Amino acid sequence: MKIPFNKPYLTGKETHYLYDAVSTGKLSGNGKYTQKCQKFFEEEYGFGKSLLTTSCTDALEMAAILINIKEGDEVIMPSYTFVSTSNAFVLRGAMIVFADSRKDRPGIDEDSIEALITKRTKAIVPVHYAGVACDMDKIMELANKYNLYVVEDAAQAIDSYYTGRDGVKKALGSIGHLAAFSFHETKNIISGEGGMLAINDMQFAKRAEIIWEKGTNRSAFFRGEVDKYGWVDIGSSFLPSELISSFLWAQLENLENIQARRKQLWAQYYYGLKEWALKNDIMIPFVPSFATINGHMFYLVCKSPKQRKELIAKLKENDIHAVFHYLSLHKSPFYIDRHDGRYLPFVDYYSDCLVRLPLFYELKDEEVISVVDYLIN
Amino acid sequence: MKIPFNKPYLTGKETHYLYDAVSTGKLSGNGKYTQKCQKFFEEEYGFGKSLLTTSCTDALEMAAILINIKEGDEVIMPSYTFVSTSNAFVLRGAMIVFADSRKDRPGIDEDSIEALITKRTKAIVPVHYAGVACDMDKIMELANKYNLYVVEDAAQAIDSYYTGRDGVKKALGSIGHLAAFSFHETKNIISGEGGMLAINDMQFAKRAEIIWEKGTNRSAFFRGEVDKYGWVDIGSSFLPSELISSFLWAQLENLENIQARRKQLWAQYYYGLKEWALKNDIMIPFVPSFATINGHMFYLVCKSPKQRKELIAKLKENDIHAVFHYLSLHKSPFYIDRHDGRYLPFVDYYSDCLVRLPLFYELKDEEVISVVDYLIN
Structure with missing residues (x-):
């Protein structure tokens, strides 16, 4: 095709940082570049805490674990979304209650959500389709009224904003209790495969780090908070290699x-x-x-x-x-x-x-x- | 430290292949280098099928999904192992029945397994500690007798072998129904973070590809076997970026x-x-x-x-x-x-x-x- 649908953009510094990461010899997760990227996101977008993941799918799975999704819990989300939005919650046993899209844009019809809430509802997962915000005031009000969690699927929504009725302009992904981003090669900012969990409700911060590190308190151990580390929770290997985060860093410099x-x-x-x-x-x-x-x-x-x-x-x-x-x-x-x-x-x-x-x-x-x-x- | 415990080894070609992957513009999963690596493993070690993953943890999670681990199923494994061996099955609802190690080496005491088998037992997960084989004849016989699956945790066991009573020398990871390998920076062959699922019981091959691709039949779609692809199963984003597989390829050339x-x-x-x-x-x-x-x-x-x-x-x-x-x-x-x-x-x-x-x-x-x-x- 003369004009392809997508072409991943390289800023030119990717191989430079990759080479730097390779030469440090520290290539597993949670190294220098992972921390640089996480700090950047926290400072730039006001997330409480940012954790890089191997994919947006994995960030959504972390969210599902963090809010303790169990067999029979219901999660409300749009049906017009990527399969991972739902699979992440299905893997933990959730029933997905699919909502319709809006007439004027593909995002979830915020006004249809309340009628879908039952005693089993645990979370709402709005998807900021094409990086355009859902009406987060409406969604957060419902969450507060019914004591639900909001997980923003911000896969496409890096560097996009929502201005609430209070007039405050907030980055997408900084409003819900948790949010998931994608750095897949089709996104604005890429690392081939890659993602990030943003944590805004800080009650989740400590456990998120544990789940991220395979269910161990390894991070606390390296900060000297515990004297040995071991198996304390469920979890997975959600953290990406420094190969991924050093590449991402070059992209962030050019954001x-x-x-x-x-x-x-x-x-x-x-x-x-x-x-x-x-x-x-x-x-x-x-x-x-x-x-x-x-x-x-x-x-x-x-x-x-x-x-x-x-x-x-x-x-x-x-x-x-x-x-x-x-x-x-x-x-x-x-x-x-x-x-x-x-x-x-x-x-x-x-x-x-x-x-x-x-x-x-x-x-x-x-x-x-x-x-x-x-x-x- | 003058003599550190570990130092990741770079063959010198890693950045060359990384650069090549970057220049192709195809950086998401299942590209050229992923396929080269997978073919290498299949040919070199006789695995039925090989799928790269973002970690050995993820390969174990794929195995747990493939053998349909459900709430209440029991899985027998050694207690002397990494937390991911068990967490992968716990995430699917399994009870772990921990076995003792042998007196003469840290591997599972094969003779203690039979007494641990109940009606709820679904799988045995031997861990080839330090790359030294467990007695796979004994373990496979038990699996056959009680209709159990065997998932080899071969995280440390790349390029190691087992010679059965039939005199045939087989690569570790090619014997159980499924096997998981690690390419974490502490292993012999590395990609920072990374892993692989080896599939030997080919009844799992088709579904493995689906689970690997987020529960979609995308791979079959690109082979022209179905005319559109969609959500057909549970799954996750288990496949690594080409950044990971191109790096791994340089290592494999120097295996x-x-x-x-x-x-x-x-x-x-x-x-x-x-x-x-x-x-x-x-x-x-x-x-x-x-x-x-x-x-x-x-x-x-x-x-x-x-x-x-x-x-x-x-x-x-x-x-x-x-x-x-x-x-x-x-x-x-x-x-x-x-x-x-x-x-x-x-x-x-x-x-x-x-x-x-x-x-x-x-x-x-x-x-x-x-x-x-x-x-x-």
Whole structure:
């Protein structure tokens, strides 16, 4: 393809830091670069504590363990999301109660959540689709009212913000009790595979470190807080190699630059396609006043699967790779018989009609112009 | 320390392959280097199928999912092992039935296993401590007799072998239904953090790939076997970044060289300390006739905790770092109240009295001689 859907961007310093990590000889987890990255995230985005993980999936699994998900607990989340959002909780025995998406954007319909809450509900997992915030005030109020945990799935939401009714602008991932980020090669900031757990409710901080280190109090041991370390809890090997975190560090040094360019590309699509979309009954991203964009993704929602198919085919003929996104999880082979049968029309709508356009750091202005031109002519 | 306990060895080609992986732009899992490594392991060691993972812990977790461990199932394993051996099964709801170690070496006492088998037993997890094989004929016979699965914890056992009563020499990890390996920086072959699941009972091959890919049939999709991919099972993000596998590839190219040197160092310790150990009631490694060594570790077992403490202190005074190893899992804060109270004297013995001497590729002959000299004089 002349214009691929995605191309991972390398800042040029990755191999430099990789080489540095390799030369220190400390390559297992929780070394120098892991700590540098974690500190960066805490300071930049105001997370209570940040722990790098081998994937966003793993960060979600840590969250499920931390909030003590048990057989029969219910977790409310959108059905229009990646399989890991739900699998992480299913692995701990949860029933997933899938919510519909909003009419104006693929995020969870916040107003539909309260009716789904039962005595067994333990958590709400909003997904900030395309890096655009869910209405976190509404969600946190429900959580407070019913004593639930909120785990933000911020896989796509690095460097995006939410301004609450109090007027305070907060980074996504800093609002829920816990939040999970992804650094998969398709994201804004990458390490091949990789993720992060952000901890905002500090009651979880100490246990998070234990679960991260295979259920041992190894971190406390190295700080001299206990005189030997051993098996104190369940857990896994959630921490990534320094190979991963040294690579990530090079990306973080260029965060501002990467973000500025991606937002620029997003705006080029937006203003280039706005009028045409309106005329053709095609939805373009809606960004509520409380939210920001982070240039993660530019999508269109066609009026029918047929229109989407034609649009993807037309771009393909011109060597441009546009792709659809999630299939409704409530209709997946794994969950269809577990789902309670509720009709989730907007999830199906986005599943059938949403298409994502190429957007990556090295995409050129003239390439965006040509994608826009092929679409509108 | 003048002589550290471990120093990760770099062959010199790691950054070359890292750079190559970075330049291809394909950095997420299951790319070129992941496939090269997996093919190498399958061909070299006769595994039915090999899947790289982000850690040995994750490979064990995949095994626990594959054999369908459920609440109340029992899994038999030695108590003298790393916490992940048990945590991987506890995460799926298993009760761990801890077995004692052998008198002559830290591996599981094979003859004690049958008495621990109940109707709820689902699996036996032998750990090839220090890369020295357990008696796999005995263990596989029990598995056949009682219809149990065998998951080899081969974390330390790369490139080590077992010769069965049929005279056939088999690589460790190729005998049980499933096996888990570690490439943590403390192992013979490293990638910082990293591991591998070996699948020998091919009934598990298809599902393993699904569980590895977050519970989706993505691999089958890319082979053209299904026309779209979706959520079909539980699973996680078990696959490592190409950053990890490209690094590992440089190590594998040097496997023979690394192994030859490590075995040489092991032999130097063995013959240098044999006579002294005998005189002082100190145990040196016993390698049964069916097993090989792989130069992973050289250990001594003192006659008392006091003797061990003195020995470690004496080496430390001379700037040599020797370390003890596992604490008995059945006595850990997490498991002591879950354990059935059986006395496991040999586990406690190794926990209290075993000490590991420095052993790494770049350790010099004269350094081994000086460690030996400080010990025997």
